[in-house]
Amino acid sequence: DAPGAHKSGYAIRRSEDLNSWEYAPDHRGETVYSTDTGNTEEITALGDYPKNxxxxxxxxxxxxxDGEKWVTDTEAQHRAAVEAAETKRQSLANAAMDSISLIQLKLRAGRKLTQAETTRLNAVLDYIDALNAMDINMAPDINLPEIPLASAS
Structure with a gap:
């Protein structure tokens, strides 16, 4: 027996008992999203969309x-922004401290700093103070302080 006419969105296949033809939803090649994780999945088999x-x-x-649509978990989004801001702040503070390591070494050795080194040291310390004064709980709406220029190291 011959299969029936083509129907858009369906494939024609033999029934399980092989006695007739049946239409099966054909979503192959389409992308769906897990309602549990949001992860993508490509459809590779005939049939309805996978559950969930x-x-x-x-x-x-x-x-x-939420059963009908995606809803942004703004609390989780904010927590991630705050964590990212804290990581960024710590990274910038570490880089600032690294930028004055030679000046710190000179001070520990009891050497006198040049005016440029003193200016640089104060600029970096002011920068670190500004970083630490930031209210990262306002993330992602925070303004980072301007990085001081490296005129002496």
Missing amino acids: TTTIAPLTPYDKW
Whole structure:
């Protein structure tokens, strides 16, 4: 017996008992998103969409599926922004401290600093103070202090 006419969005296949033809939803090549994790999955087999998936893409890594749509978990998003801001602040402070390591070595050795070195040291210390004064809980809406120019090291 011959298969039926083509229907858009379906593939024609033999039934399980091989006695007839049946239409199966054909979503092969489509991308769906896990409603549990938001991860992508490509459809490779005939049939309905897998359970716990949607064709709607989440907009952020912090989106959670509410049964009908993605809703951004703004608390998780904010926590991640604060963590990133703290990491950035610490990285900038470490880089600033590294930039004056020679000046620190001179001071520990009891040497006198040049005016340029004193100016540089004070600029970097002011910068670190400004970094530490930042309210990172306002992340991602924070303004980083301007990095002092490296005129002496």
